[in-house]
Amino acid sequence: xxxxxxxxxxxxxxxxxxxxxxxxxxxxxxxxxxxxxxxxxxxxxxxxxxxxxxxxxxxxxxxxxxxxxxxxxxxxxxxxxxxxxxxxxxxxxxxxxxxxxxxxxxxxxxxxxxxxxxxxxxxxxxxxxxxxxxxxxxxxxxxxxxxxxxxxxxxxxxxxxxxxxxxxxxxxxxxxxxxxxxxxxxxxxxxxxxxxxxxxxxxxxxxxxxxxxxxxxxxxxxxxxxxxxxxxxxxxxxxxxxxxxxxxxxxxxxxxxxxxxxxxxxxxxxxxxxxxxxxxxxxxxxxxxxxxxxxxxxxxxxxxxxxxxxxxxxxxxxxxxxxxxxxxxx
Amino acid sequence: xxxxxxxxxxxxxxxxxxxxxxxxxxxxxxxxxxxxxxxxxxxxxxxxxxxxxxxxxxxxxxxxxxxxxxxxxxxxxxxxxxxxxxxxxxxxxxxxxxxxxxxxxxxxxxxxxxxxxxxxxxxxxxxxxxxxxxxxxxxxxxxxxxxxxxxxxxxxxxxxxxxxxxxxxxxxxxxxxxxxxxxxxxxxxxxxxxxxxxxxxxxxxxxxxxxxxxxxxxxxxxxxxxxxxxxxxxxxxxxxxxxxxxxxxxxxxxxxxxxxxxxxxxxxxxxxxxxxxxxxxxxxxxxxxxxxxxxxxxxxxxxxxxxxxxxxxxxxxxxxxxxxxxxxxx
Numbered sequence: 314x315x316x317x318x319x320x321x322x323x324x325x326x327x328x329x330x331x332x333x334x335x336x337x338x339x340x341x342x343x344x345x346x347x348x349x350x351x352x353x354x355x356x357x358x359x360x361x362x363x364x365x366x367x368x369x370x371x372x373x374x375x376x377x378x379x380x381x382x383x384x385x386x387x388x389x390x391x392x393x394x395x396x397x398x399x400x401x402x403x404x405x406x407x408x409x410x411x412x413x414x415x416x417x418x419x420x421x422x423x424x425x426x427x428x429x430x431x432x433x434x435x436x437x438x439x440x441x442x443x444x445x446x447x448x449x450x451x452x453x454x455x456x457x458x459x460x461x462x463x464x465x466x467x468x469x470x471x472x473x474x475x476x477x478x479x480x481x482x483x484x485x486x487x488x489x490x491x492x493x494x495x496x497x498x499x500x501x502x503x504x505x506x507x508x509x510x511x512x513x514x515x516x517x518x519x520x521x522x523x524x525x526x527x528x529x530x531x532x533x534x535x536x537x538x539x540x541x542x543x544x545x546x547x548x549x550x551x552x553x554x555x556x557x558x559x560x561x562x563x564x565x566x567x568x569x570x571x572x573x574x575x576x577x578x579x580x581x582x583x584x585x586x587x588x589x590x591x592x593x594x595x596x597x598x599x600x601x602x603x604x605x606x607x608x609x610x611x612x613x614x615x616x617x618x619x620x621x622x623x624x625x626x627x628x629x630x631x632x633x634x635x636x637x638x639x640x641x642x643x
Numbered sequence: 644x645x646x647x648x649x650x651x652x653x654x655x656x657x658x659x660x661x662x663x664x665x666x667x668x669x670x671x672x673x674x675x676x677x678x679x680x681x682x683x684x685x686x687x688x689x690x691x692x693x694x695x696x697x698x699x700x701x702x703x704x705x706x707x708x709x710x711x712x713x714x715x716x717x718x719x720x721x722x723x724x725x726x727x728x729x730x731x732x733x734x735x736x737x738x739x740x741x742x743x744x745x746x747x748x749x750x751x752x753x754x755x756x757x758x759x760x761x762x763x764x765x766x767x768x769x770x771x772x773x774x775x776x777x778x779x780x781x782x783x784x785x786x787x788x789x790x791x792x793x794x795x796x797x798x799x800x801x802x803x804x805x806x807x808x809x810x811x812x813x814x815x816x817x818x819x820x821x822x823x824x825x826x827x828x829x830x831x832x833x834x835x836x837x838x839x840x841x842x843x844x845x846x847x848x849x850x851x852x853x854x855x856x857x858x859x860x861x862x863x864x865x866x867x868x869x870x871x872x873x874x875x876x877x878x879x880x881x882x883x884x885x886x887x888x889x890x891x892x893x894x895x896x897x898x899x900x901x902x903x904x905x906x907x908x909x910x911x912x913x914x915x916x917x918x919x920x921x922x923x924x925x926x927x928x929x930x931x932x933x934x935x936x937x938x939x940x941x942x943x944x945x946x947x948x949x950x951x952x953x954x955x956x957x958x959x960x961x962x963x964x965x966x967x968x969x970x971x972x973x
Contacts, residue, residue, distance in 0.1 A: 365907075554905045557902070557906070560902075566870075566900040566902075567898060567902065568895070568897060568898040568899075569898075572896075573887045573890050573891075574914075575884045575913075575914035576884055576885070576886065576914035576915070578914065579914045580912075580913070581914075582905065582910075582912040583905075583909065583911045583912075584906035584907070584908065586909075589909065
């Protein structure tokens with residue numbers, strides 16, 4: 314089988330994406346010129362934010378182009394190098410995912426240090442999702458010791474990191490997840506209270522879990538979770554708005570019965586993305602590296618096998634099929 | 644006629660308040676003891692925030708008590724004093740509005756300096772509404788020279804102050820109001836663009852008025868105005884959430900088609916009230932006093948006559964009957 318196959322975007326979904334929006338094509342690769350490396354991918358990252366890149370509208374990252382290969386985080390091995398910066402066998406992190414091989418200029422690949430952690434961690438707790446959790450919780454929401462933190466999608470890649478960072482920093486944590494298996498894992502991660510959002514109205518469940526209210530909300534889903542956070546916010550609560558997966562695929566615009574509490578509780582909301590904090594990435598590597606090495610922050614992955622599995626793994630994110638980070642292993 | 648009459652709250656409205664929720668009663672006044680003053684009210688403030696005090700729920704100010712007199716800002720004249728701090732004839736600002744006379748301990752009344760401005764300004768541009776505009780725009784939203792500012796209810800007491808402060812500080816201003824008369828006044832105040840929200844869809848109107856987007860939104864109404872602001876927000880836009888009059892009386896929870904732009908545009912929203920900034924009131928008096936004295940900030944009032952007019956003046960706020968500050972003159 315050719316190793317130059319890549320998933321291409323062949324149609325833009327109007328609502329929920331379908332398998333037919335993607336096509337696996339062998340489109341060849343550029344010639345390896347001076348200053349370039351050839352990479353064999355081994356791990357492909359599967360992330361909800363990719364949905365917004367499928368639309369033809371200005372968002373926080375550029376749209377995928379119709380008829381062109383998809384992109385996404387990946388970890389691979391350098392198999393051929395014409396750059397003095399890389400040697401054959403180097404492990405690299407880059408954005409040319411959704412494919413088996415990539416030919417990139419050296420500036421597009423990041424050589425990974427050997428920290429003795431599994432390579433796929435660089436796509437999770439030591440990468441995009443861990444960094445999103447770290448900066449959102451500690452910088453955007455300015456969460457501190459003693460705060461009560463509510464996090465939605467707490468069994469997901471970002472949410473599970475939020476739970477653990479918050480516990481490592483002495484906070485009380487309420488995590489929400491869907492179904493018993495996910496809730497059990499969130500408990501195992503150290504959450505003080507766990508809400509199964511499939512088992513009843515969220516507003517009441519959150520009020521029961523945090524009778525004195527919440528200081529911080531880390532939002533991964535929007536919709537009813539955000540409304541429940543409005544209802545339970547204490548004075549000067551801070552909401553880090555990381556994702557709204559409930560709304561990525563369109564549908565009815567979300568309604569908020571408790572949004573007016575923004576005024577009474579002086580709530581602050583702020584949207585952000587990981588790359589806003591690249592200037593502080595050293596803090597993240599120092600703290601998160603330590604927590605991962607000491608086992609304070611654990612990870613769990615939902616792994617699918619082979620390039621063919623990629624679109625379905627992506628579609629499965631929107632029905633909550635993953636626990637922890639969703640990955641495809643090549 | 645007795646001068647000890649006061650409007651009492653006799654029932655809590657479920658949705659839109661009605662005249663029958665209020666009753667004008669002569670309930671007498673406490674005896675004037677040592678350290679107290681007797682005040683004859685001359686101006687009563689009529690403000691939308693009073694609606695939230697009619698509910699029996701915890702909000703940013705305590706609820707009005709059933710069967711007790713209503714409260715609100717008022718300017719009056721000291722007609723009898725047993726406090727060394729006040730002399731007969733002093734003009735004072737206090738919270739015992741909705742009545743003709745009040746007997747208060749000296750700490751509940753504030754003697755007004757003689758700045759040569761009409762007394763009623765202390766309930767408007769030099770008081771609650773002007774201060775709300777000042778702190779919301781300059782502190783909460785951190786609006787600065789060169790910013791494009793969108794303000795809803797721009798013909799109201801707070802909104803008209805926001806328009807003028809923003810112009811005094813070198814910003815571009817888009818104001819929204821309902822109907823030609825109000826829009827004409829907002830234009831007269833110096834707004835660069837005026838949107839009549841009754842004449843068509845807000846999202847398109849705001850995009851046309853601010854083709855490059857907005858940096859700041861000063862929210863007095865919530866609902867569709869807030870959604871249009873989400874749609875038009877530029878990167879790192881700041882929204883000062885002051886009021887949501889569209890939702891004060893209940894009804895369907897507001898839905899937001901563009902709320903997800905919080906993430907892409909890194910929007911910051913923050914709720915606040917005037918009294919959060921009492922520590923910086925000196926800045927407000929210095930700046931606003933100067934602008935009012937120089938005519939840079941003008942005021943306009945909608946004045947109703949006599950204590951009997953008070954409940955209807957209040958109810959009329961919710962159908963937009965006022966231009967500028969709503970007041971009752973005794």
